Amino acid sequence: MNFRFHNLLGAPYRGGNTVIANNTLLISPVGNRVSVTDLVKSESKTLPTQSSSNISRIAVSPDGTFLLTVDEKSRCHFINLRRQVVLHRITFKKPVHVVKFSPDGSFVAVGAGKLVQIWRSPAFRKEYFPFELVRTFACFDDKIVSLDWSPDSNYLIVGSKDLTARLLCLKKMSGGVKYEPFKFLRHRDSVIGAFFGVDKKTNRVCKAYTVTRDSYIFSWTFRSDDDSEPPSPTTPERDVEGNIEVNGDVNVKKRKNDGKEDADMLEEDEYLCRGKWEFLRKDCFMQAPARLTACDYHRELDMVVVGFSNGVFGLYQMPDFVCIHLLSISREKITSAVFNELGNWLTFGCAKLGQLLVWEWRSESYILKQQGHYFDVNCLAYSPDSQLLATGADDNKVKVWNVSSGFSFVTFSEHTNAVTALHFMASNHCLLSASLDGTVRAWDLIRYRNFKTFVTPSARQFVSLSADQSGEVICAGTVDSFEIFVWSMRTRRLLDVLSGHEGPVHGLMFSPTNAVLASSSWDKTVRLWDVFNGKGAVETFPHTHDVLTVVYRPDGRQLACSTMDGQIHFWDPIDGVLMFTIEGRRDIAGGRLMTDRRSWANSTSRNYFSTLCYSADGGYILAGGSSRYICMYDVADQVLIRRFQITLNLSLDGVLDKLNSKNMTECGPLDLIDDENSDVEDGIDVQTRGKIDDLPGSLPNRGRPIARTKCLKIAPTGRTFTAATTEGVLVYSVDESFIFDPTDLDIDVTPEAIDGALMENQCTRALILSLRLNEDSIIKKCIYAVSPGDIPAVVSSIPRTYLQRLIDALADLLENCPHLEFILRWSQELCKAHGNHIQQNCRKLLPSLKSLQKAITRLHQDLADTCSSNEYKLRYLCSSGALE
Structure with a gap:
């Protein structure tokens, strides 16, 4: 029972920015968690830390030691990436749209609303206030969208939605001079990206680029005062304080008094404030009416990568604006485009499709290509050797994952409706899937093709699936006709139709030791069928409420089923007697929906188990349902051993037990009201869309997904179990690092x-x-x-x-x-x-x-x-x- 969270599958990317640490680690937010993918070892893992809502922005320190995450509620976690623990926490007062470490790792720049805040980066020091606010810049008229540090960590170029980009100096000017941030104007839309360009010989800033949402890039060049002509010997010069100097001994004397080293140091730190910025050129990406949604710049290569709302990305060589690649990866908006440190890999993310790509632009080949399920995962199945995991979802797709690496290596999309059940054959190379489209399909995991399809004389919707140990007989239960169809795996011929249930057959499983088929239905019964001898139903187990699912113990000597009243019934399938019952309504209860009129303690609408799974040795049973909890029971003692909370994400509904009445308005819950005031979203007028789609005076309802568990499966090894939840497929594994369980311990056993x-x-x-x-x-x-x-x-x-x-x-x-x-x-x-x-x-x-x-x-x-x-x-x- 010593399981802990290990990984998250099925949702590699759901929005926010992505970063690459140490040139090989791809870090991306996944809901309220963070996923780390090793692009060299081809391994993916998810950090055990959780935020209280979905993560929107992340940043990694230059040495790859620290990770900064900011969620939608502006709550920030400072994480030790190597130890995978949270060191510090802080909450910003404004929504954060961009965050970035300085090149030396000593500062963190945060774009919070209209403010740019410079915080001193916490480290391993034990401090009462680890975050120290160094400076705040309040010179913008709209929210901050992008920012970039200079190589010396002294300057920032910041882009905003007020159509400007500004040059900010972190240090104060010498001589008490007040520095006014330089404004980069000429833009006609929001500045999505603002970047510094450097001189490769001196590593000093010599140019800048600003990229706008209307698909334009502006090039700026810097000219310092040293590049101008020297003054005439008879022309007096004014110093910073306004005193007149003349060339000669007086000038030499003053320089000696000020100190030559201090003057050179100040001049080195303030060189960007002493010169002039000039507009060089303006170039168009020619992707109208699509909007530019993501961009990144690589200084050493002097290249820009941009992504658009129509799924097109482009790679351009600057400053001549030469297009190297212009390709399309989807029809949806690209939400993230990032270079790696060497500049040979490009990372693209599409939040709507859950897609994450790493592309090597020189060889034009994929390093990583992952896409999660677009909708909720309905069913799971482990291969007999526990190395593969199959998932089926409402997006009509079947995906097969490598459990060790956490990657999906094949996707089957032949189904035309939601996939509801999966089953691995004993050969380990064949996978069965049932769908609401009325078909049961067999997939070859060697050639990756659909080699057999099982259908019925008239259209039916299948919701359950099972096969016998030999793999000769396949059975599927329906939701509309309440029948069980039996096919021959070898000939694809329909052998029999088992009738008798009076409700949808949602549970179906063959006995591990014989050819007896168990089925559960909403007609409040569990039936045993003799499929091979054609005797029909040989035993019926009645219940007082609808039966939701049924499972056999691995040795075939016990049968467990869950009912709508929140109980788990255990039957002896040989003698046909009820052995005992576990009452689980209070164990699974917890979490109130925003639409519930009753508190969670008084509500019984969701207090039942919809999925069950025995442990590999049959000593424990896992149970889950429309709740944030997964319950583990000891079968012999009928007691609750442990409860796993699947998520702490407050962006999901049903996580909190008590709701704040202040969030309830006359139009409904405040969280369900779309109060965004943006005028244009991806080129579509929100006000016009509201007039067309909604009734006059009504507000669009965004809705929130509900925290629940649809399917539970334990690996045949017994060391891992998975749960198909709202946020994806959660993988739990046995943690033996803190367990001391000796046997026959004596004083001499040391x-x-x-x-x-x-x-x-x-x-x-x-x-x-x-x-x-x-x-x-x-x-x-x-x-x-x-x-x-x-x-x-x-x-x-x-x-x-x-x-x-x-x-x-x-x-x-x-x-x-x-x-x-x-x-x-x-x-x-x-x-x-x-x-x-x-x-x-x-x-x-x-x-x-x-x-x-x-x-x-x-x-x-x-x-x-x-x-x-x-x-x-x-x-x-x-x-x-x-x-x-």
């Missing part, structure tokens, strides 16, 4: 005793002591201490009580250690010495054996791919004569 046994070359005794102590690192150390020739003798002397822990340790070593042959030898000798005991205790050892099988299968696939590639290269080299 780490010192284990080290002493290893020093005396008593490897068997040391390994047994480590298994009793159950410390993962010590067990692995003892395994490494055994010589290859002594493995058979050591394995045969291991007591059967400790076999499960030894198998778990070997499976973990196969995932991480390089000594493959050594660990495989351990696994082989373990099966030889204790094969009979493993067969007799299959139910107890099955999760650990599945973990070991998963690790071996993954290694086999990786080595097979590597060997095939090497073999092909050797054949090519031999045929071309390169080795002669």
Whole structure:
């Protein structure tokens, strides 16, 4: 039961800006969480930290140590990216539209409303007030949209919706002179991007670019006072204080008094304030009527990338404005466009499609191409080896994910309606899916194609799916005709139609040990069917409320079903008797919707479980539904063990138990009223759209998604379970880092005793002591201490009580250690010495054996791919004569 949050799948990008840290880590917001993708290792993970609402802006420090996130409520988290913990928190008083670290990492610039605030960047120091406000600039007439730092961290160029960009100086001028920010004018729309250009020889700012929403880019050049002609020897000059100087001894004397080094330093820091900015040229991207929505600039390459509301992006070489690439990636708005540090990769994000792309523009190839489900995920299915996870959603698509990497590697889009059920065949290479479009499709996971389609004589809508252990028979339940259809997998012929239910058949599952099919329906019954003998319903289990789902225990000796009154009923499918019942209404209760007229304590409309799942050993059962909680029960004791809260995101409905009555108006909840006052959104007049779509005097209703769990699945290894929730597919894994669970602990079982046994070359005794102590690192150390020739003798002397822990340790070593042959030898000798005991205790050892099988299968696939590639290269080299 020691599960913790591990990853989030199904929604790689949902809006906000993206950044790249250390040239390889792609960081993007995912709802109220942050996803980190390693583009070199092809791994994706989600930080365990959560904000109280959806994250809108993120920034990473130059060294990649700290991460700054700001949500829609202007709440900021300062995160240690390597340790994945929140160090500091602060709330800004205005909505934040842009945030960025300075190049030296000492400051953070925040565009909060119409203000530009410069904060001193917190670090590892323990301070009562970690955020220190250094300066505030209040010279803008509208909200801040973009900003950029100069290389020396002394200047900022800031773009705003007031059609201007301004040059801000962080330090105060010498001599008490008041600095007036320089204004970059000539714009006719909001300044989406403002960037500094540098001289590659001196690394000083010499130009600037401003990009506007109406698809124009303005080029500006800087001319310092040193570039002008020197004054005449007889012409007096005025210093900063207004005193007249003449050339000669007096000037030399004054310079000596001021100090030459201080003067040079001040001149170096204030060089942008001493010169003039001149307008150079104006260029158009020629994408009207589309709006420019995202842009970025790479200083070393002097290149600009822009994205538009029509899904087109362009790459341009500056300052000559030469178009290198102009391509379309979708028909929806591009919300993020970013260079990496080297400038060879471009990252694009499309919030509406949940799409995230990393493109190498030189070779014109994709580094990363991920897209989540557009609508809610309805169903999940694990492959038998636990390496793959299939998801089906309301967007008519089926996606298959690699659980280890967190990436989706194939998408099937042949369904024309919502996908409602999934099932992996025992062969691990075939996936079944049922949909409301009236078809059941079989997918080949080797060739990635739909090779079989199962249909009915008349159109039906399928909501449940199952297949027997042999894979010869496929069954699907309907929501409209209340029937169960049976097909032959080999011939695709409809074998039988099981009738008897009087409501939608939402639960369907074959027994793991025999050919008995269990079905649950809204007609308040659970029925058992003998499919192969054609006897129809052989047993009926009546209930007092609608039955929502039904599952078998892994050994097939128990059946669990949930009803609308919030109870979980456990039946003996052999004797046909009710074993016991778990009352779960109070356990799942929690969270009030904005439209609820009753409090969560008095409401029973959503207090029931709609999805159930047994653990791999059958000792626990997970239950979820239209609630923010997932409940875990001990089946033997019928008690609640733990509750998992799926989200803390207040942007979802049903997260809070108590609502503030001040947010209720005569037009409804305040959060459901669209009060945005922007005149134009993506080229469409909001006022005109409101007159067409809405009634006179009414306000558009945005609505909010409800926090709930639609499906739960536990991996065959028993070490991971997934939940299809509103925010995506949450993956929970076993956390063994803080667990101390010894067996037969005695005063002599200590780490010192284990080290002493290893020093005396008593490897068997040391390994047994480590298994009793159950410390993962010590067990692995003892395994490494055994010589290859002594493995058979050591394995045969291991007591059967400790076999499960030894198998778990070997499976973990196969995932991480390089000594493959050594660990495989351990696994082989373990099966030889204790094969009979493993067969007799299959139910107890099955999760650990599945973990070991998963690790071996993954290694086999990786080595097979590597060997095939090497073999092909050797054949090519031999045929071309390169080795002669």
